[in-house]
Amino acid sequence: QVQLQESGPGLVKPSETLSLTCSVSGGSISNYYWIWIRQPPGKGLEWIGYISYSGNTNYNPSLKSRVTMSVDTSKNQFSLKLSSVTAADTAVYYCARPFNYYDSSVYYYWGQGTLVTVSS
Amino acid sequence: EIVLTQSPGTLSLSPGERATLSCGASQSVSSNYLAWYQQKPGQAPRLLIYGASSRATGIPDRFSGSGSGTDFTLTISRLEPEDFAVYHCQQYGSSPLTFGGGTKVEIK
Numbered sequence: 361q362v363q364l365q366e367s368g369p370g371l372v373k374p375s376e377t378l379s380l381t382c383s384v385s386g387g388s389i390s391n392y393y394w395i396w397i398r399q400p401p402g403k404g405l406e407w408i409g410y411i412s413y414s415g416n417t418n419y420n421p422s423l424k425s426r427v428t429m430s431v432d433t434s435k436n437q438f439s440l441k442l443s444s445v446t447a448a449d450t451a452v453y454y455c456a457r458p459f460n461y462y463d464s465s466v467y468y469y470w471g472q473g474t475l476v477t478v479s480s
Numbered sequence: 481e482i483v484l485t486q487s488p489g490t491l492s493l494s495p496g497e498r499a500t501l502s503c504g505a506s507q508s509v510s511s512n513y514l515a516w517y518q519q520k521p522g523q524a525p526r527l528l529i530y531g532a533s534s535r536a537t538g539i540p541d542r543f544s545g546s547g548s549g550t551d552f553t554l555t556i557s558r559l560e561p562e563d564f565a566v567y568h569c570q571q572y573g574s575s576p577l578t579f580g581g582g583t584k585v586e587i588k
Binding site for chain 2: 406420422459465466467468470
């Protein structure tokens with residue numbers, strides 16, 4: 361059974377960089393697309409973007425200038441960096457994976473989510 | 481980007497009743513690439529429906545999806561106690577992928 365687990369600081373100061381890692385167990389990171397989604401408290405879901413196992417990326421234009429995703433196949437992990445954060449970036453951040461290797465868009469496996477608060 | 485509007489915001493129903501949730505798109509969703517997710521408090525979303533009407537693996541047949549173009553519907557034929565949750569629609573026909581604001585199904 362594929363399992364995803366987010367990790368990273370729960371508190372980030374304004375203007376700094378948010379960094380999160382998603383560890384994948386129960387399956388290889390190879391041959392799939394890996395996704396980041398966030399949800400501000402009490403609000404809806406926002407797609408941040410994806411990275412393929414080979415490093416191809418597609419970011420939400422609203423965040424593109426601040427987002428960097430990377431994948432580490434040796435550790436079976438992928439990562440998210442979001443720079444110049446503000447209070448508006450406070451959210452639960454989820455990593456996710458589609459069911460099928462050829463899909464980048466419909467998300468079957470999800471991490472439990474991690475709350476990141478931006479505050480001084 | 482495609483804006484998805486879900487209605488109603490909250491649906492108050494009793495167990496055993498039928499739930500009908502709507503998702504409207506600001507422009508036609510390509511190839512009916514519309515998914516539905518269920519989310520319970522403190523949990524990650526769970527995929528229910530993709531391609532507007534296909535049930536994901538392990539999803540009970542009381543959940544069904546329909547619609548095309550700009551209007552989509554999620555129907556829960558008979559509400560079970562575990563179905564009271566927030567439901568999100570998502571379009572993946574064009575980038576960026578977008579989600580609706582959610583419909584909360586609560587116990588009346």
